[in-house]
Amino acid sequence: AQSVAQPEDQVNVAEGNPLTVKCTYSVSGNPYLFWYVQYPNRGLQFLLKYITGDNLVKGSYGFEAEFNKSQTSFHLKKPSALVSDSALYFCAVRDIRSNYQLIWGAGTKLIIKP
Amino acid sequence: GAVVSQHPSWVICKSGTSVKIECRSLDFQATTMFWYRQFPKQSLMLMATSNEGSKATYEQGVEKDKFLINHASLTLSTLTVTSAHPEDSSFYICSAPPPGGLANTEAFFGQGTRLTVV
Numbered sequence: 001a002q003s004v005a006q007p008e009d010q011v012n013v014a015e016g017n018p019l020t021v022k023c024t025y026s027v028s029g030n031p032y033l034f035w036y037v038q039y040p041n042r043g044l045q046f047l048l049k050y051i052t053g054d055n056l057v058k059g060s061y062g063f064e065a066e067f068n069k070s071q072t073s074f075h076l077k078k079p080s081a082l083v084s085d086s087a088l089y090f091c092a093v094r095d096i097r098s099n100y101q102l103i104w105g106a107g108t109k110l111i112i113k114p
Numbered sequence: 115g116a117v118v119s120q121h122p123s124w125v126i127c128k129s130g131t132s133v134k135i136e137c138r139s140l141d142f143q144a145t146t147m148f149w150y151r152q153f154p155k156q157s158l159m160l161m162a163t164s165n166e167g168s169k170a171t172y173e174q175g176v177e178k179d180k181f182l183i184n185h186a187s188l189t190l191s192t193l194t195v196t197s198a199h200p201e202d203s204s205f206y207i208c209s210a211p212p213p214g215g216l217a218n219t220e221a222f223f224g225q226g227t228r229l230t231v232v
Contacts (some may be wrong), residue, residue, distance in 0.1 A: 036223075042209065045223075101160060106157045
Protein backbone atom coordinates (compact mmCIF):
# COMPACT_ATOMS: atom_id res chain seq x y z
CA ALA A 1 0.00 0.00 0.00
CA GLN A 2 1.13 3.51 -0.70
CA SER A 3 1.72 5.79 2.23
CA VAL A 4 3.51 8.91 3.36
CA ALA A 5 4.79 9.53 6.86
CA GLN A 6 5.73 12.80 8.47
CA PRO A 7 7.09 11.71 11.83
CA GLU A 8 7.05 15.13 13.47
CA ASP A 9 3.82 16.88 14.38
CA GLN A 10 5.71 20.08 15.01
CA VAL A 11 9.16 21.48 14.37
CA ASN A 12 10.52 24.52 16.18
CA VAL A 13 13.42 26.45 14.71
CA ALA A 14 15.02 29.76 15.55
CA GLU A 15 15.01 32.38 12.84
CA GLY A 16 18.15 32.24 10.75
CA ASN A 17 18.87 28.60 11.55
CA PRO A 18 18.56 25.81 9.01
CA LEU A 19 15.34 23.82 9.06
CA THR A 20 14.41 20.28 8.09
CA VAL A 21 10.93 18.80 7.85
CA LYS A 22 11.01 15.05 7.47
CA CYS A 23 9.06 12.84 5.10
CA THR A 24 9.31 9.16 4.28
CA TYR A 25 7.26 7.27 1.75
CA SER A 26 6.22 3.81 0.72
CA VAL A 27 5.23 3.23 -2.88
CA SER A 28 5.55 0.61 -5.52
CA GLY A 29 7.51 1.75 -8.52
CA ASN A 30 9.05 5.15 -8.99
CA PRO A 31 7.61 7.78 -6.66
CA TYR A 32 6.33 11.18 -7.65
CA LEU A 33 6.83 13.27 -4.52
CA PHE A 34 5.53 16.70 -3.59
CA TRP A 35 5.73 19.29 -0.85
CA TYR A 36 2.93 21.78 -0.22
CA VAL A 37 2.56 24.55 2.33
CA GLN A 38 -0.65 25.73 3.95
CA TYR A 39 -1.04 29.02 5.76
CA PRO A 40 -3.88 29.40 8.29
CA ASN A 41 -7.34 29.11 6.73
CA ARG A 42 -5.91 29.09 3.26
CA GLY A 43 -5.51 26.55 0.49
CA LEU A 44 -2.42 24.63 -0.41
CA GLN A 45 0.50 26.17 -2.18
CA PHE A 46 2.86 24.03 -4.20
CA LEU A 47 6.50 24.21 -3.09
CA LEU A 48 8.37 21.63 -5.10
CA LYS A 49 8.29 18.16 -6.57
CA TYR A 50 10.51 15.25 -7.48
CA ILE A 51 9.73 13.27 -10.59
CA THR A 52 13.10 12.19 -11.88
CA GLY A 53 16.62 13.52 -12.32
CA ASP A 54 18.69 15.28 -9.68
CA ASN A 55 18.04 14.11 -6.16
CA LEU A 56 18.20 17.67 -4.84
CA VAL A 57 15.14 19.61 -5.91
CA LYS A 58 14.86 23.36 -5.50
CA GLY A 59 11.50 25.01 -5.06
CA SER A 60 9.69 28.16 -4.05
CA TYR A 61 10.65 30.54 -1.22
CA GLY A 62 14.17 29.13 -0.95
CA PHE A 63 13.06 25.62 -0.02
CA GLU A 64 14.69 22.48 -1.33
CA ALA A 65 14.21 18.78 -0.80
CA GLU A 66 16.46 15.80 -1.17
CA PHE A 67 15.19 12.56 -2.62
CA ASN A 68 16.92 9.56 -1.05
CA LYS A 69 15.85 6.31 -2.63
CA SER A 70 17.72 4.01 -0.26
CA GLN A 71 16.14 5.66 2.77
CA THR A 72 12.82 6.27 0.99
CA SER A 73 12.88 9.83 2.22
CA PHE A 74 12.13 13.26 0.80
CA HIS A 75 13.02 15.74 3.53
CA LEU A 76 12.26 19.42 3.07
CA LYS A 77 15.06 21.84 3.91
CA LYS A 78 15.92 25.50 4.00
CA PRO A 79 19.36 26.92 4.89
CA SER A 80 18.06 29.91 6.85
CA ALA A 81 14.56 30.01 8.30
CA LEU A 82 12.32 33.07 8.29
CA VAL A 83 9.48 33.82 10.70
CA SER A 84 7.19 33.97 7.67
CA ASP A 85 7.98 30.30 6.95
CA SER A 86 5.79 29.36 9.91
CA ALA A 87 2.99 27.26 8.45
CA LEU A 88 1.73 23.73 7.98
CA TYR A 89 3.75 21.61 5.56
CA PHE A 90 2.48 18.54 3.77
CA CYS A 91 4.41 15.86 1.96
CA ALA A 92 2.51 13.86 -0.66
CA VAL A 93 3.02 11.10 -3.17
CA ARG A 94 1.10 10.61 -6.35
CA ASP A 95 -1.53 7.91 -6.16
CA ILE A 96 -0.87 5.22 -8.74
CA ARG A 97 -4.63 5.04 -9.39
CA SER A 98 -4.55 8.43 -10.99
CA ASN A 99 -2.02 10.88 -12.33
CA TYR A 100 -3.25 13.68 -10.11
CA GLN A 101 -4.67 12.22 -6.95
CA LEU A 102 -2.28 12.58 -4.06
CA ILE A 103 -1.76 10.58 -0.91
CA TRP A 104 -0.89 12.94 1.89
CA GLY A 105 1.22 12.87 4.99
CA ALA A 106 -0.33 14.07 8.23
CA GLY A 107 1.39 17.41 8.03
CA THR A 108 4.07 19.09 10.13
CA LYS A 109 3.55 22.41 11.81
CA LEU A 110 6.66 24.53 11.43
CA ILE A 111 7.19 27.30 13.95
CA ILE A 112 9.98 29.77 13.41
CA LYS A 113 10.78 31.85 16.47
CA PRO A 114 12.37 35.31 16.21
CA GLY B 115 -0.69 30.42 -14.93
CA ALA B 116 -3.70 28.22 -14.42
CA VAL B 117 -5.74 29.01 -11.32
CA VAL B 118 -8.47 27.23 -9.45
CA SER B 119 -10.89 29.51 -7.64
CA GLN B 120 -12.95 28.18 -4.75
CA HIS B 121 -15.89 30.01 -3.21
CA PRO B 122 -16.81 30.79 -0.52
CA SER B 123 -13.65 30.87 1.55
CA TRP B 124 -15.65 30.45 4.72
CA VAL B 125 -19.27 29.83 5.61
CA ILE B 126 -21.27 29.42 8.78
CA CYS B 127 -24.61 27.67 8.52
CA LYS B 128 -27.30 26.33 10.80
CA SER B 129 -27.64 22.65 11.41
CA GLY B 130 -30.04 21.06 8.93
CA THR B 131 -29.40 23.48 6.11
CA SER B 132 -27.44 22.85 2.90
CA VAL B 133 -24.30 24.58 1.75
CA LYS B 134 -22.88 24.75 -1.76
CA ILE B 135 -19.18 25.15 -2.44
CA GLU B 136 -18.02 26.10 -5.91
CA CYS B 137 -14.73 25.31 -7.57
CA ARG B 138 -13.91 26.98 -10.86
CA SER B 139 -10.98 26.51 -13.16
CA LEU B 140 -9.93 29.87 -14.50
CA ASP B 141 -8.46 30.08 -18.01
CA PHE B 142 -8.41 26.35 -18.49
CA GLN B 143 -10.84 23.46 -18.76
CA ALA B 144 -10.99 20.82 -16.08
CA THR B 145 -12.79 17.62 -16.96
CA THR B 146 -11.88 16.27 -13.53
CA MET B 147 -11.95 17.85 -10.09
CA PHE B 148 -10.87 16.33 -6.81
CA TRP B 149 -12.61 17.19 -3.54
CA TYR B 150 -10.69 16.83 -0.30
CA ARG B 151 -11.65 17.25 3.31
CA GLN B 152 -9.31 18.23 6.10
CA PHE B 153 -10.07 17.79 9.78
CA PRO B 154 -8.23 19.94 12.31
CA LYS B 155 -4.62 18.89 12.73
CA GLN B 156 -5.09 16.13 10.19
CA SER B 157 -4.13 15.59 6.61
CA LEU B 158 -6.30 15.87 3.54
CA MET B 159 -8.54 12.99 2.70
CA LEU B 160 -9.89 12.51 -0.78
CA MET B 161 -13.69 12.52 -0.72
CA ALA B 162 -14.59 12.17 -4.35
CA THR B 163 -13.60 12.80 -7.92
CA SER B 164 -16.01 14.73 -10.09
CA ASN B 165 -16.12 14.18 -13.82
CA GLU B 166 -17.70 16.53 -16.30
CA GLY B 167 -20.70 14.91 -17.90
CA SER B 168 -20.82 11.86 -15.67
CA LYS B 169 -21.36 10.83 -12.09
CA ALA B 170 -18.80 11.53 -9.45
CA THR B 171 -16.68 8.75 -8.01
CA TYR B 172 -16.80 8.64 -4.23
CA GLU B 173 -14.20 7.24 -1.89
CA GLN B 174 -15.17 4.48 0.45
CA GLY B 175 -17.06 5.72 3.46
CA VAL B 176 -18.19 9.02 1.91
CA GLU B 177 -21.95 9.43 1.80
CA LYS B 178 -23.07 10.18 -1.72
CA ASP B 179 -26.43 11.56 -0.66
CA LYS B 180 -24.88 13.87 1.87
CA PHE B 181 -22.08 15.24 -0.25
CA LEU B 182 -23.60 15.97 -3.63
CA ILE B 183 -21.10 16.67 -6.36
CA ASN B 184 -22.03 18.15 -9.70
CA HIS B 185 -19.59 18.86 -12.49
CA ALA B 186 -21.85 21.08 -14.55
CA SER B 187 -19.35 22.33 -17.07
CA LEU B 188 -15.71 22.13 -18.03
CA THR B 189 -14.91 24.97 -15.65
CA LEU B 190 -17.21 24.39 -12.68
CA SER B 191 -17.60 21.69 -10.08
CA THR B 192 -19.77 22.06 -7.00
CA LEU B 193 -19.93 20.26 -3.68
CA THR B 194 -23.19 20.55 -1.75
CA VAL B 195 -23.24 19.49 1.87
CA THR B 196 -26.87 18.57 2.46
CA SER B 197 -28.59 18.70 5.82
CA ALA B 198 -25.37 19.79 7.42
CA HIS B 199 -24.53 18.83 10.98
CA PRO B 200 -21.80 20.06 13.31
CA GLU B 201 -19.68 17.01 12.52
CA ASP B 202 -19.55 18.19 8.90
CA SER B 203 -17.60 21.23 10.03
CA SER B 204 -14.29 20.99 8.27
CA PHE B 205 -11.99 22.51 5.68
CA TYR B 206 -12.88 21.49 2.13
CA ILE B 207 -10.45 21.90 -0.75
CA CYS B 208 -10.81 21.20 -4.44
CA SER B 209 -8.10 20.58 -6.98
CA ALA B 210 -7.88 20.16 -10.72
CA PRO B 211 -5.32 18.44 -12.93
CA PRO B 212 -3.18 20.81 -14.96
CA PRO B 213 -4.41 21.74 -18.43
CA GLY B 214 -3.38 19.38 -21.13
CA GLY B 215 -3.13 16.49 -18.72
CA LEU B 216 0.65 16.52 -18.64
CA ALA B 217 1.84 13.62 -16.57
CA ASN B 218 4.71 15.40 -14.91
CA THR B 219 3.06 18.47 -13.44
CA GLU B 220 1.16 19.00 -10.25
CA ALA B 221 -2.52 19.63 -9.72
CA PHE B 222 -3.84 23.09 -8.89
CA PHE B 223 -5.65 23.70 -5.64
CA GLY B 224 -8.44 26.03 -4.67
CA GLN B 225 -8.15 28.33 -1.69
CA GLY B 226 -10.28 26.05 0.46
CA THR B 227 -13.59 26.57 2.25
CA ARG B 228 -13.91 26.62 6.02
CA LEU B 229 -17.38 25.26 6.86
CA THR B 230 -18.74 25.71 10.35
CA VAL B 231 -22.11 24.20 11.18
CA VAL B 232 -23.76 25.57 14.32
